[in-house]
Amino acid sequence: MEIAVIDYKGGNVQSVLFALERLGVQATLTSDEEVIRRADKILFPGEGEAASAMSELRAQGLDQLLPTLTQPFLGICLGMQLLGTHSEENDTDLLNILPFEVKRFPADAQHKVPHMGWNTLQRLRSPLFEGLQAEDYVYFVHSYYAPVGEYTIAEAEYPAPFSAAVQHRNFYAVQFHTEKSGPVGTRILENFLKL
Template sequence: MEIAVIDYKGGNVQSVLFALDRLGVRATLTADPEAIRRADKILFPGEGEAASAMQELRAQGLDQLLPTLTQPFLGICLGMQLLGQHSEENNADLLGILPFDVVRFPTTPGFKVPHMGWNTLQQLRSPLFAGLREEDYVYFVHSYYAPVGEYTIAEAAYPISFSAAVQHKNFYAVQFHTEKSGPVGNRILENFLKM
């Protein structure tokens, strides 16, 4: 099985490669369109800021390629947000694959932004979460989120409910860091690789 991890200078992809390695899976870090098209599975991790990430995706022509992919695709953290329509973060237009706009967490007494740390998943609605329980914890680091909608396959709350994971056709994505979420994150990666 060929697994491509998309390289668009979008944060620390090495931790994703290490997580796959721990599972005994070899992946290729690439921005090459042919290698991406040929891969059996795609991982799209990201950390950082939406407008800069989109600028890099456009520079490499990946903004045109990614929406056309038909193999199983998993976005992680910023990689999830980039699948939406628009982000409040620096007023960025995104890839337009899923019908949500990314918004900043509201100022709420007792809740710091960014939302950083361990939080539970709720309302699990996908084979991506096979074998997991709603009280299982995953690791988040984000200031912006996708609201809950028809595309939501898992939720979390901080303090409002938001999309912890989304899906549209072959595109799956999680707001949390699978590669930093211990056994739960490993299980999600394993479930994705079995799709």
Template structure:
């Protein structure tokens, strides 16, 4: 099986590689369109800022390639947000795979933004969560969120209830960092690779 990690300027790529190494998965890190197109599974990681990440994707035509893929694709954190229609982070038009706009967390007394740390996921409604328990904990680090929508595949709550995961056909995404979410994140990667 050929797994590709998309190479772009918003990646916590080393953590994703370590996570895949732990489960014995072979992978390639690339921004080559033909290599991405021919992969069995595609991982679209992300740490960074939406507008500069989208600019990089547009320069290489990846903003058109990614939504056209037919194989299973998993986006995480900023990767998930870039798969949405729009992000309030620097007024960024994104790829529109998911029919939802990414919003900045409202400022509220008692809550720090960005959300950094462990939080639970619930209302699990996608095959990547097979074997997980309602209210298992995963690791977050983000100041923007995708509201609940028709593609919500798991929920969490920090200031507001929002989409912890999204799914639309072959496209899967997680707001949290699966690659540093311990056994829960490892199970999500295993389930993804076993799709």
């Protein structure tokens, strides 16, 4: 099985590669169109800021390539947000693969921004979560979120419900860091590789 991890200087790439290695999977870090199209599975990790990420994706032509892919695709953290239409983060137009606008969390006395740390998954509805249960914990670090919608396949709350995971056709994505979420994150990566 050929696994491509999209290289767009989007952060947290090494930890994703290490997580795959622990599963016995060798992945190729690449921005090469031919390698990406040939891959059986695609991972799209990201950390950082939406406008800079989109600028790099456009510079490499990946903004045109990624929406055309048909193999199973998994966005992680910023890689999930970039699949939407628009982000409040620096008023950024995104890849327009899923019909959501990325919003900033409102801060209050009990809920600091960024939302950082362990939180539970709720309302799981996808083969991506096979073998897992609602109330399983995963690790989040983010200031922006996708609202709950018809594309939502898992939710979390901070303080209101938001999309912890989304899906449209072959495009799956999670807001949390699978590679930092212990056995739950490992199981999600395993389930993705079986899709």
